[in-house]
Amino acid sequence: MPEPPSHTRRSFFGIGAGAALLCTIGGEEVSLDGRDAAPRADAAAARVRRPGALAQATFPAPQPAPGGTRREYWIQARSVIWDIAPTGRDAWHDRRIRGKTNFRAFAYQPMTPGFAQPLAEPSIPGPTLYAAVGDLLVVHFRNAERKLRQAVTMHPHGVRYTPDHDGIYLGDQTRPGGFIEPGETYTYLWEATPDSVGVWPYHDHGPNHTLNTFRGLFGAIVIRGPGDNPPDREFTLFLHQLIPPVTGIDRTFQAINGRSAAGNTPTMTARVGQDVAMHVMGMDNNFHDFHVHGHRWKDASGAFVDTPSVGPNETITARFVEDNPGRWLYHCHVFSHQDGGMAGWYLVE
Amino acid sequence: MPEPPSHTRRSFFGIGAGAALLCTIGGEEVSLDGRDAAPRADAAAARVRRPGALAQATFPAPQPAPGGTRREYWIQARSVIWDIAPTGRDAWHDRRIRGKTNFRAFAYQPMTPGFAQPLAEPSIPGPTLYAAVGDLLVVHFRNAERKLRQAVTMHPHGVRYTPDHDGIYLGDQTRPGGFIEPGETYTYLWEATPDSVGVWPYHDHGPNHTLNTFRGLFGAIVIRGPGDNPPDREFTLFLHQLIPPVTGIDRTFQAINGRSAAGNTPTMTARVGQDVAMHVMGMDNNFHDFHVHGHRWKDASGAFVDTPSVGPNETITARFVEDNPGRWLYHCHVFSHQDGGMAGWYLVE
Amino acid sequence: MPEPPSHTRRSFFGIGAGAALLCTIGGEEVSLDGRDAAPRADAAAARVRRPGALAQATFPAPQPAPGGTRREYWIQARSVIWDIAPTGRDAWHDRRIRGKTNFRAFAYQPMTPGFAQPLAEPSIPGPTLYAAVGDLLVVHFRNAERKLRQAVTMHPHGVRYTPDHDGIYLGDQTRPGGFIEPGETYTYLWEATPDSVGVWPYHDHGPNHTLNTFRGLFGAIVIRGPGDNPPDREFTLFLHQLIPPVTGIDRTFQAINGRSAAGNTPTMTARVGQDVAMHVMGMDNNFHDFHVHGHRWKDASGAFVDTPSVGPNETITARFVEDNPGRWLYHCHVFSHQDGGMAGWYLVE
Secondary structure, eight states: OOOOOHHHHHHGGGTSSSSSEEEEETTEEEEEOSTTHHHHHHHHHHHOOOOGGGSSOOSOOOOOOTTOOEEEEEEEEEEEEEESOTTSEETTTTEEOOSOOEEEEEEEEEEOGGGOSBSSOOBSSOOOEEEETTOEEEEEEEEOOSSSOSOBOOEESSSBOOGGGSOOOBTBTOOGGGOBOTTOEEEEEEEOOGGGOEEEEEEOOSTTHHHHHHHTOEEEEEEEOTTOOOOSEEEEEEEEEEOHHHHOOSSOEEEETTBOSTTTSOOEEEOTTOEEEEEEEEOSSSOEEEEETTOOEEOTTSOEESSOEEOBTOEEEEEEEOOOOEEEEEEESSHHHHHTTOEEEEEEO | OOOOOHHHHHHGGGTSSSSSEEEEETTEEEEEOSTTHHHHHHHHHHHOOOOGGGSSOOSOOOOOOTTOOEEEEEEEEEEEEEESOTTSEETTTTEEOOSOOEEEEEEEEEEOGGGOSBSSOOBSSOOOEEEETTOEEEEEEEEOOSSSOSOBOOEESSSBOOGGGSOOOBTBTOOGGGOBOTTOEEEEEEEOOGGGOEEEEEEOOSTTHHHHHHHTOEEEEEEEOTTOOOOSEEEEEEEEEEOHHHHOOSSOEEEETTBOSTTTSOOEEEOTTOEEEEEEEEOSSSOEEEEETTOOEEOTTSOEESSOEEOBTOEEEEEEEOOOOEEEEEEESSHHHHHTTOEEEEEEO | OOOOOHHHHHHGGGTSSSSSEEEEETTEEEEEOSTTHHHHHHHHHHHOOOOGGGSSOOSOOOOOOTTOOEEEEEEEEEEEEEESOTTSEETTTTEEOOSOOEEEEEEEEEEOGGGOSBSSOOBSSOOOEEEETTOEEEEEEEEOOSSSOSOBOOEESSSBOOGGGSOOOBTBTOOGGGOBOTTOEEEEEEEOOGGGOEEEEEEOOSTTHHHHHHHTOEEEEEEEOTTOOOOSEEEEEEEEEEOHHHHOOSSOEEEETTBOSTTTSOOEEEOTTOEEEEEEEEOSSSOEEEEETTOOEEOTTSOEESSOEEOBTOEEEEEEEOOOOEEEEEEESSHHHHHTTOEEEEEEO
16 A cells, blocks of 8 residues: 555644644654554554552442442453445445445453353444443453553543542553553443433543544443433444544544444434434544434533534433434534534434 | 645645545545635536435425414525625734635525515625524525536524425435525425524535535524513624635635624624623534623523633524623634634624 | 754644634734744734823723722733743653753733732743622733733633723724733723623733733633632643744643643642532633543533533633542543643542
8 A cells, every 4th residue: 555645644633633643652652643653653552561550459449339239241352353334335425435444443342241252243332331320330341452462441431430440551650450451351340429420431541542542442331310211212422533543544534433424324213202312422632513403402501402512522412302203314513524424314213 | 826835735734623624525525625626526516416306395394383473585595706804904903904805605695585686695694594483484495506506405403394304415315405406496494493492503505515605605593482582682603714725715714704804704783781692603614612802691501601612503692781881802712713813893882 | 953844844733723823913914833933923013013092091990899809919921931841751651751841931920019029930820810709800910021022911701891901902992901011010900790700711912912822821810709618629720732833842732731741730639528629721722621530520501521621711610529539630631632741630638
């Protein structure tokens, strides 16, 4: 594959909010500024030395609140060849998507207890975790990756955890859950407290977190409050870009849940009368906003909206009782994002 | 006009949130990355084939709710030579604005019934549409454009519509209101429902929607709730950039309502004691925030603010009882936007 | 110091939301697109002619409301050599920060009455101003800068002021507080009204406001409401970039309060049981969002959040009763911002 012309490489710089996709990996600064960047970042990640203070937990292990239960998950991380556009088409525009569309993604995979069997393939996003206030999420995590030789983690938003279960690499200050090397396992304990109600992302926060999160190591956590009625139809949508330094492909894909363009991105469905919730999170360096044709809803403040903004790792929820049948487009309303594939179908009977 | 030096062309890439202003125009990807880009996009738009399923409406036509009325508008789209800075000056900085400031805009124009006569020139933004909850907006739309040979539409936010009145090109899935060719008319039926209360944008969503919206095909819809007191002074402000690929001019204009720099952008006026509402919408690939000197107001959540963020096609409203006479500047608070002309006067007696 | 290679210079363009850091200074447009840009901007600022209408105040001087008091501050602006990374390290990643890290900043400095003595060194941010609703902030301001020969100001958000105390350069329309030349003083009168409750930025709004604000001329104002309980621990954090055209250093620093990387940025501390408030403001051309590990809080609308977005000169507040001991990272969640140093420690006993 020939090197792209320099003006194309330069356009990579425009992707992030800063200059290029600058990563700090262990003690090294790595600028992800071309298709050959990921191997350099991986090599830097492989050189990160094991922090000294990992050996034991310092903080008492949390328990479920009275009446709460343990919600157990078994999840592993591994790389997988992922097709960004399996249909080869953009169904919105009847556009053929040419060229390479698959890359080595890094993704979370749900497993049966004891990591005995896969429950599904690794996917972008990873499995959605569910808990109610008072529950304890018990997430058995394994780094099952063999090719990308580096430590990864799971870092959750929204839930409560002690530093041992933060899942963040902090150099010498790293706690046990913050550096899970290939072949290792760790059990994260995350509490669903009253202020955890909502939908939140989780993602890698190991030494190479930016590249690995951009490669697909993220998923959603849904925490219900005591009086919550779960919606009839519930969707979690991650808005993000798959960029050349991450994919090695000489174009940027505007993506939702790891896929680009209607027909590849999630096709959501509902029936008139159903209570529908779409939870939308940003998962890159950009700000997005989320529009569903034919629908409006109340935001958290009580105002009616149909295109709220959402930043990296922020969540907005579109929730409404469905009353409008038809084929609808949903999309990020940053115009170049929607044109580039950050769009999908919502079909209402 | 000579080709701009390459470093200038490159800076075009920085404008959007993705790499360049990438458009998908009926099966074709067109990268708007230079001053010569618009004709290529227009040619692509002219090649988009007429969708097959346009012939007839599928969904029952909505009616006004009991007690509601039909609010009828006649609007056409056509291109017009538009001056971004008619005074030739930036009155904030006593700065002369040099060089070319006009370009072929694409704009909505209000007409008398039956498209008999213009009510006004085409303008950026187009005419503001008003309705109350329960009303039916009946918008007779004509594509009156002769030079830019392509289908356009009107797509509304905030109101309720069936897919026939969505005004979006969807390839083979396009409904009747989604592909209005030159010379054609279509009557959009849009319901003001209880969750439509607020101020919303409308814009082109035809096959070439990004370029055409960036050229000026947008406007506002104001929906009053049952108990609403209309403000004494009401303004709709669109924050957007007019960029070289759109204007063919070798510089970016930071604009409000199609004009750049104080004295060209709207000069708003009010008197002490008046109830003032400024509705601010983003209308490009960028995020903005809106500041009015000398004023604060409650946002929808009840917090006091004076510089709220606003994304593409999102709306924020600054509403307050005027109590502070003087000459005030209002502006986007992204520093480079305000310096580049996204600013104007607000004069209070 | 050799000229950086051109692809590095080009990456400067990606920093702002528009093309480069475009400034309008007096009647001149100055594009801050390289390390040598600041002197050109300063020269332009030095050429701005003194506006004619500065001589006298036009509006009646405000007084404290009944029961309110005068809150007097003496503040001067002057340039100072400022170290962005005094520890020379990024303590999160055990990373050595190489190369030059100091530059000529422009900063506000608190003084004793009559400008008799410094209360502290000039700092980024400047001194935090405190008032309660009903109070009058009386800010005696002096332009004490000798090297950067240009007028500067203080422009506040959130408080009420007449045009005389707006602190904005408006060309011929400039009021007395909008053009304070080297050696001059001005006393700003700012009212804390009921809709001023909150935390707000202040910053330079003179003829060279973008460059000077980016150099460090900003600070915070805290206004308490009648029934407010001040938090036990209160922090004001400004998220911003220090970019090559501003610093003359050939790299961008992702910064908080003028410092980059954990150990240089503020290390916040609290004890379990304390009422903690973190007020976070954007202060550059970018949008940010703010995450604190191990914590969640209610936003103004009542929703639970842990990563809210914040735009330029907007404020969000994270307020919670501390219940989670440990060493926590806080950071902007734009991935490239956090990796580049927009992060810090929050230590809870």
